[in-house]
Amino acid sequence: QVQLVESGGGLVQAGSSLRLSCAASGLTFSRSIMGWFRQAPGKEREFVAAISWSGGNTDYLDSVKGRFTISRDNAKNTLYLQMNSLKPEDTAIYYCAARGRGWSVRRSTYDDWGQGTQVTVSS
DSSP: OOEEEEEOOEEEETTOOEEEEEEEESSOGGGOEEEEEEEOTTSOOEEEEEEOTTSOOEEEOGGGTTTEEEEEETTTTEEEEEEOSOOGGGOEEEEEEEESSSOOOOGGGOOEEOOOEEEEEEO
């Protein structure tokens, strides 16, 4: 049974940083494409960042490029999202997701999801 458990969210002021973590189990983590998605109140869940199994390929939502960094530690089965220069519009529930096939940033193509962690950025 696949389990993805996010942590690291919280309430911060604009301009602050947070690092989200996602602990994975029940899957071959080192062979999984991993992604971060987010959902703000009243909005659809959107792609934030993705990383290939080796970490050699990444992609980001345009609005977070240069501020967010996705990374992974395959030895620890853990995914990370370093978020710097946070803005109020980054406020959302952040979800970790996994897919066992080829590269994709489409939400509908990810197989497994965590429960999410709340990030709130005050102005």
